[in-house]
Amino acid sequence: MSVLIFAELEEGKIKKTSLEAIYYGSKVAEMTGGETVVLAIGEADSAELETAGAYGAVKVMHAGGQELKEANIVAYADTLTSAATQIGAKVIVTAKSSLADAVTARTAGALKAGVAGNVTELPDLSNGFEVIRSVFTGKAFAKTSINSEVKVLAIKKNAITPEISGNKAAVEDFMAPVSEEAGKAKVIKTLKETGTVSLPEADLVVSGGRGMKGPEHWQPLLDLAEALGATTACSKPVSDMDWRPHHEHVGQTGVKIAPNLYIACGISGAIQHLAGVNSSKVIVVINTDPEAPFFKAADYGIVGDAFEVLPKLTAAVKALK
Amino acid sequence: MNILVCISSVPDTTAKITFKDDNTTFNKDGVTHIIGPYDDYALARAIELKEELGGTVTVLNVGTAETEPQIRKALAIGADEAIRVDAEPTDSFFVAEQIAAVAKENSYDLIMMGRETTDYNSGVVHGIVGQLLGMPSLSPVMELNIDGNTAKISREIEGGKEKLEATLPLILGCQEPIAEWKIASMRGIMTARKKPLNVRPAVGEGLTSVSSYSLPPEKGDCKMIPAEEAEKLIDLLQNEAKVL
Structure with a gap:
């Protein structure tokens, strides 16, 4: 079954935690026997997106349309849902972040997917689909079984240490229809420190x-x-x-x-x-x-x-x- | 302005987390439960908006009868009525389905909750509800003002914030500094006892389940470095801990 990774972009590059998520996703795809595909939304050069291949991705679907330039939660989620449906993804992986949570939540709602947040290890497939996730705000771990057909995993930073290869991913443009709700919340202004690592x-x-x-x-x-x-x-x-x-x-x-x-x-x-x-x-x-x-x-x-x-x-x- | 505020009941932030029954169940013995800290911010802002614009605030909790003290506290702080969906809130999708079911029967201008609960920290319930109801969802929201049919919002992003304008109805995951936590007055506590609390059964079932819990390994001893030799720390971080 194919694995789709929702990768976040920062100044045109895939964020470091998203690269970890791609590597994690590729390991899950190895275990389940499927393709590793990345969805990147926003502005980026193809050359930058190809680097996802070094972390195990075969293909990057790039949704770089003008209406996706600002991080619009609904539009991003609609795009992610369409991409997951198109490739028949059974596992959606993302690096835990406030944007990724907001986006993957809507996709989970659309696909009736069980969600496990703050996942700290690769899944155990010996008894269904089980993951370890950090709970009680870091004070404990819970072994969690996800029983739905489509699964959403938000992985915690340092859940896995990527081994980088020399591979490059194929990059293709992707565009999906966006629901009417996306137009109901508009970003007026973004105030952000630049040049620092978040x-x-x-x-x-x-x-x-x-x-x-x-x-x-x-x-x-x-x-x-x-x-x-x-x-x-x-x-x-x-x-x-x-x-x-x-x-x-x-x-x-x-x-x-x-x-x-x-x-x-x-x-x-x-x-x-x-x-x-x-x-x-x-x-x-x-x-x-x-x-x-x-x-x-x-x-x-x-x-x-x-x-x-x-x-x-x-x-x-x-x-x- | 009719607002639905969804609250969780979670262990107090200072609680020691332990498990029982062969690490399959959270041990509630001696643990005080509170309204989820993020939900408490959402509740506080909802009550301020009601005071400013009129309308009602309904609190919703998915939980067993054990959560009623937290629901009564929300009523004492200023919510008008409460609904409890009688089930353990064990799965994000399940909780979102309950909220969506309540919201479909009523017409709320705003559905507010915390950005995440402090027990399972997934931070996805608001988004799932938004999708199920076909409404925009935004999180984490740190400022909220209402002007007619428009919500003026600031949302925290990594390294800063963004200002948004959104049309009601909306679903918001909230965090500080959206409002200051409110404390119930004696009069609030008295009137809360008479406010309606409707209990209803759950719909659907969860998509995830927890089979066991574990605790993180204990930290080793802290290596102390004398202040006058502080520079030695950098050598240790580079050569012993290997983090530089």
């Missing part, structure tokens, strides 16, 4: 909490992030107080991240914060309070003043390069 995609994250004492004191943290090439994040109180923009908030009700390295400065580590960062591979905690609960969840800790520690770290990172 938090869900980031491998390196430097984050600040109330211990940073105010938005005017963020420079040492920004300096370390810049030296590392890391994305910046913050705790909920920091975003609530408008010290930092809301899209930087990581935690139970904020962005959930899974970087290789998470450096937390002046964050005590309340359970709600840990829920957003507990999928990080390595956690570093810098805090003046040796009793801060975050140290119990950390791999490396420094008891000290972030304003003294951060410049030392920045200097050491610069010395590496």
